[in-house]
Structure formats: structure tokens, C-alpha cells
Amino acid sequence: MRVLHVNAGLESGGGLTHIINLLRQAQRQDQDFTLLCLAEGPVAQAARQAKLNVQVLGINSRYALTSLRQLVNFINEGNYDIVHTHGARANLFLSLIKRRISAVWCVTVHSDPYLDFAGRGILGKLFTKANLHALKKADCIFAVTQNFAQLLIKKAQLPAAKIHVIYNGIFFHNDDEIPAKYDHEHFNIVNVARAEKVKGQELLLKALKQLDNANVHLYIAGDGSQLASLKELTQKLSLGPQVTFQGFMTQKQLKNLYRRMNLAVLTSYSESFPLVLLEASDNLLPLLSTNVGDIEMMIPDQKHGFVAQIGDVASITAALKAAIATPPKQLVQMAQTEKSYVASNFSLEKQLTAIMQVYQTLIERDS
Template sequence: MKVLHVITGLAAGGAEQQLRTMLPHLAARCEVAVLTGAGAVAEAVEAEGIPVHRLGMRGNLDLRAVGRLTRLMRAGRYDVVHTHLYRACVYGRVAARLAGVPAIVATEHSIGEGRIEGRRAGAGVRALYRATESMGGVTVAVSRIVADRLAGWGVPRSRIEVIPNGLDGQAFRHDPRLGGRARARLGIAPGAFVVGGVGRMEAGKRFDVLLRALPGFVEAVLLLAGEGSARRELEELARTLGVAHRVVFTGESMDVPALLSAMDVLVSPSQEETFGLAVIEGLASGLPVFYAACPALDELPPDAAPGARRILPDPDHLRTELRTLAATGPLRLPPPRAVAYYDIRRHAARTEALYERLLGRTAPVSGRHARQKEFR
């Protein structure tokens, strides 16, 4: 089986990292087409021997991308085209239909009530989404909340398959040596209490809550891993609050496991999560995790992640919780059952089974009911 994955960009974001993590676990021969800037993830994918085709798309209305994609798909004679993120889904599904690709799959990673991938989703955006969605075979939702929102946008339930994100839990296991080296590289003292945040530096991630919790909590250092349009505002806020000397911005990083090993607690203050992969990664590293929203945990039994605690995205509340945790000293926990449940191998197997089904090689299986029975 030959599969072409089409994605908008390949910077170090959640959907991009999810694709990179999944590729080595698929038995199919995979290639990747990236519409816009490539970034660090593209280099990592290529380093694993997977071809990456750069389309050089210039803006949302560069319709030439459809022609480029169509020619690539015809020349590659792919069995499956699998698209990721809004722009790639719109352009990729049209091109796959024009190229006569037998099976077309899309994964919806980030859709909110009125936003998609952090941007406002007006009537025009939704109409275009529905029109191109009908050109594919199945739309994969990474959580039930995403499936519900897709249905709310008018996507028929019969065309939605829930396949949750996955991770390689072993790759995120706590390594004190890696953590120590990361602290030394970033100028963080060995004994400092390190509060961490991982994700795109965008307003919806609410990393400002972490910054506002620092005043009056002088024992803490804040380590923020990620890049995005809100970074300058966050840096300015740190200076305004007088805590800039205790905040470390790593920028785009491919070494998240080492950064997690350098932390004492991971905090995810975003209330707009559609899965919450950073929370699961933190749990895999044995960290206590504070989170405002995590659909991945909401869909599991309450005891699946004893190291995770839901918090209010409020600086005063967070400061109190962090002080209480810091008073107990460094704490590392065994990875909970939630980590094993979201193993990337399970994700890849279900994705490949979906390909086979769309190609008419296997019988359909109800994804939602299967998930309810799988957790032990």
C-alpha cells in the first residue's frame, strides 16, 4: 500500500509531531507533501528515510497548489491520500479527487466551537469545509469532542471515525541525565523548581496564566517550549511583571522529552484543547500535571491518570496549587494507564485498518464502541 500524507506545514506543532510519530509505525509505504514552510519536523521525517515533497504554496488562495498536488498524486500512483489540517484538507481532497486516488482520508486535529486551528471559522470557512469533506471517504476525529463538533458543522456521523492521537510512551520516560543537561544548557539551576508549559505560543493556549502566577512565587522558574505568534506578547508580559529573569523560552524544539525531564510539573492552562497530547506526554514523563481541559483524559475512567489534576485557568488558583506541590519536594510518578492506552502503535494499527477498509479489503468496525471495550 502506498500512502501520501498531505499537511499544511511541518513546524513543531501538535498535528505535525503526531504525523511524524505515526509514520514509522505504518506498514504502508508513506510519503509526505507539505504545502507551506517545512521546518524542523520535515527534516526529522526525511532523516527517517521518508520522502517529503515541498509544494511551496504562497498563501491561502494560491490555487496553483491544487495542480501541483494533482500532478504529484498522479505520478505517485498512491492508494491512499491522508490529509491533515484545514488548508491541506481543502486542497488535498480536491486534488486527490481530480487525480483519481482510490481512498481519501482526512484527520481533523483542532476544531473549536467557532474556530478551527486557532482561527475564526465563519460561514464561508464552514461551507468550504463541508463541500470538500464530501469529496473524501472518511474524516478522522482525534477525540469524541472533535467528532461532535464536526457533526455540528454538518458532517454526517456516518463519515466520522474516532481514532485518538498516540505517543511513544517509552520515548518520553523520565531521564534525569537528559533533564540535568537540559537545565544546564538553558541556564536553570539544578535545584530550581521548574514549572513547564509545552505547545504553540498562541493566545488560546493561555500561557499568560503561567506568567501571571510567577509574581510572589520566587522559588519557581518557568520553562516554555514552543513557538508562535504570541511569543513577543508573552515576553513583554514577563518583563512587565518583573519575572523575565525567571522565564526561559526555548522556541521550536524537537527535544521535548529532555525538556519534560527538566521540569518538576507540567501545566496546560488552555481551555480550547481538542485532545491534550502535551498532558499525556507529561504523564509519560512521570510529571504531576495540572490542566484546564484534556478531552483525552475525559474519555477515560477517572483513575486512568492519578497524576493529573484539573485546575482553573486562574493565576491565583494556579499559584496556590504550585506552591503546595513545591512544598512536597521533587516528585516523579510511574506512567499511568492512560499512557499505555494512547500508545502510538495502537493509533497506527487503527489508521492502517481504516485504509484497508476504504480500499475494500476488510469489514467495517465501529471505532467508538471498540474504544469503550479496549480500556482495561
């Protein structure tokens, strides 16, 4: 089975991690997977660093529809059985050439398609409409949460039969491979997320203000369009001494940062199945998240972490207070309990096996 994964190539967050990790797992299992990036960028760079089979088509504009013939030729001449797209631009391009290729077309929906272009005015609405139209043409859709699957079925009116829920996974390390924690005097919390409105960092800053505890320090790791306004809000709330903006960090830098953290926090308005929380758990950090996506699958009860209500500063503040009040040894036990649970249920091996089973069914149906 020959499989081609296609992405615009400009991802820099969870989408990039998802694609690279999935192809790394496929490589481990000797599967014939190729990654095609429409343009040079972070995804191709990460793929090369991981020594994956990656090609770049060189389409540098989302409007370069004259390059569609290149994409058709690449797919047909490569004799691919499956083409698997990630992201709105790749979805649009495949929807326009679907009748000209012989491969079965699958899509992974990584995020809420109704929010992907939120705040971009008329152009954003057009992109949203184009992406939803593209999804309707796909042979198969992988939704990374049950919530997204129901959204696609009920709101976008896609056939339930072609939607498959497969949760994200990561590579988990043995505990003895995790660097030892640093001693530190403060209660340190880390938020790893793009600085965008959907990630809700302004809620976290307001909750930190309500907490009124100078011993709590927040580290925000991520870059994005809201970074300047978040820094401005930090100063407005007089939280400067308690908040550190780390900017974009590599996985190696994050692992070092995790060594002096007490809690990983995500206060998003919307998420899929957040890889950043799985990665924090792998590094033996207890978790706190708003009730996004299928988070109850990741944090099933109070023994596994803390859950706050979406968009609710008071609820986030209460969850933070509960975490801070938890004895350190109990937090350590919580982190170990959570890691054991997620490593058993959300590994990349399980994720790839489930995807391959769907691929095989589609090929047999199409033959």
C-alpha cells in the same frame, strides 16, 4: 495498500509531531506510506531527518490553485488507495480535486476547526468556512478527541458514520532510557506550547503571580505571535526573575530541559489530545492541565495528575499549590503511575492499528 499523507508543510507544533511519528510507526511496520508536502518547510525537513519517504510538490502559495493538476497527477500516477490530509490548506486542495482522483480521501482533524483561524478577521472567517466545507466532502474523518467528534457532528453537521475517534500516541521509552534528573533548588515548572492566545500562557503567568512563591520558576518553551506580549506581561507582573522564555526547542533540547523540571503544565483554552503532555510523561514528569479536549482520558484521577478549569486563574493557582505541596517522593510515584497508564493506552502502535483498520474498511467498501 498504498497511502499518501498530504500536508501544507509549514506545521511546527503538535501537527508536525503527529504526522512524523505516525509515518515512522508505519515504516517500522513496513507499511507503504508516502508523505507529500505542498511546500518546502519544517515538515519535509523533519521527515528527511527521520528518513521517511517524503516528496515536495512546490506549491508555495495557499492561493496557487493552478497547481491542482500537479496534485491530481501525483495521486493518480502513484496509484494510491488512500489519501490522508492534515491541515486546512491540504483539506481545501483535496476538496477541489476529489472527483478527479480514484483514491479514498481521509482527514485528521487535529484541532477545533472553529478556532484555527480565530483573530484573523474576515479572512479568518473565510478560511474557517472553506475548511468546514472541505471536511463535508471527505470520505472519512479522524477526530483526535470525542469532543472534536461531537463538535463536527452537532455544530458542523457532519454525518456521524464517517467520523472515527482515534487518540494520538507517541513512542514511549523504557525508564532506563530516560536521562537522570538534575538536582536543583527551585520547584521548576515547564510549559511547552506555541506562544499563541489559545495556549493560555497569560493565565499561567497570572497564576504564578497569585502563587506568590519565589521558589517556583517557570520555563516557557515555544515561539509564536504572543511571545512579545507574554514577555511584557511578565515584566508588568514583576515576575522577571521567576520566568525564563526558552523559545523554540528541539526534542533533544527539551529532553535536557526536562531533567531539571518538577512539573509539566498546560493551561490552554482548547487542545486536541496534547502530545506535549504524553512526551512529558514519557520523561517522567507529573502533569497539570486545564480540562481541555479529552484530558480526562489522559489524567483520569488525582493519582495521575492535576486538572484545573479552563480560563480560570484561581483554579490554575490552586492546582499549582496542590502540586507544590505534594511531597517529592509522591510526585515521582505520580509520574511513574501516569507513564505506565498512558504507555499502555496511547502508543503509536495502537494508533496506527486503529487507523489501518478504518483504511481497510473504506477500501473494501469502495471496491
